[in-house]
Amino acid sequence: MEKNRKYLWGLMSFFVGLCSCAGSEEGARYEQLYRSDWGGGIDSRLVIQAPQGAISVVENPVQHRSMLKVVVHRSDDFSGVANGTPRGEIAFAKIFRYSLGKTYDVNWSTLIPDDYRFDSLQPELFSQILQGKNAGLGSPPFSIRFVDGxxxxxxxxxxxxxxxxxxxGNPQADKGKLVRWRLLYRPDSTGRDAVTDLYMNDIKVVHCSGCGNAYENDNDAYFKIGIYKWWWKTRPSDVNVRSLYFGDVDVKSY
Known part of the structure; x- marks a missing residue:
């Protein structure tokens, strides 16, 4: 009996040690790629794709901390903005790109103003991963948008x-509240090794098992936040101004 107890205790110790080792190895692979602090201003490495004055740092109206504020008007001149398409975005392309075979943990937040009016006639995108130039044109491999409420x-x-x-979800009910987002993302065009898990306020809202989530052989895709309203100048819309707040961005890779 005593011999059996010693054997079981040794076996349990082995597995505990094994789990601890695995955790340590995971920690050793961890790399902090970026952590913003809007209170210190807009990082000079960030690429602004917006009309003049559309993006600024202001005090968070809820938590009284600095946030990024994006305001675009339908009447704005977008001719000098990327592709001449209505948008007010910040791109992280100069800071990090999504490499095949790596897992990325991206955290950020949004705040919809109390007076925000949702467009009932067309969608608008507010966070995305855009494919690299060599991958060609097309819709982004990953995006979050407002559509039909x-x-x-x-x-x-x-x-x-x-x-x-x-x-x-219900964006209307989220007006005036801080919404926290977390995206676990491992790009793979085939879907075999892909990970696309999106959390909203710690609740998993998207899990796309086996989904191809990147353009083929694309190691240059990059993260963007802001407002992108591609049909605003060409199709009917019932809003003339868009305004959103974005919290600090934290990016790690494994």
Missing amino acids: KYEVEIRNARDAKANVFTF
Whole structure:
């Protein structure tokens, strides 16, 4: 009996040590890629794609901490902005790019103003991963947007590929509240090694198992936050101004 107890105790100790070792190895692979602090201003490495004065740092109206504020008007001149398309975005392309085979843990937050009016006639995107130039044109492999009074995520692996679409939440009810986002993302066009898990206020709202979530052989995709309203100048819309707040961004890779 005593011999059996010693054997079981030794076996348990072995597995405890094994788990601790695995945790330590995971920690050793951890790399902090970026951590913003809007209170210190806008990092000079960030690429601003917006009309003059559309992006600024202001005090968070809820928590009284610094946030990024994006304001664009339908009447703005977007001719000097990326592709001449209505947007007010910040790109992280000069800070990090998504490499195949790595897992990325991206955390940020949004705040919808109390007076925000949702467009009932067309969507608008507020966070995305955009494919690199060598991957060609097309819709982003990952994006979060407002559509028909809901949050909507699209995930795809090619320009003409049918997107995997996830709809959830109630943005109207989130007005005036800080919404925390966390994206666990490992790019893979085939889907075999892909990870696309999105959390909203610590609740998983998207899990796309086996979904191709990147353009083929693309190691240059990058993260963007802001407002992107691609049909604003060409299709009917019932809003003339867009304004959103964005909290600090934290990015790690494994």
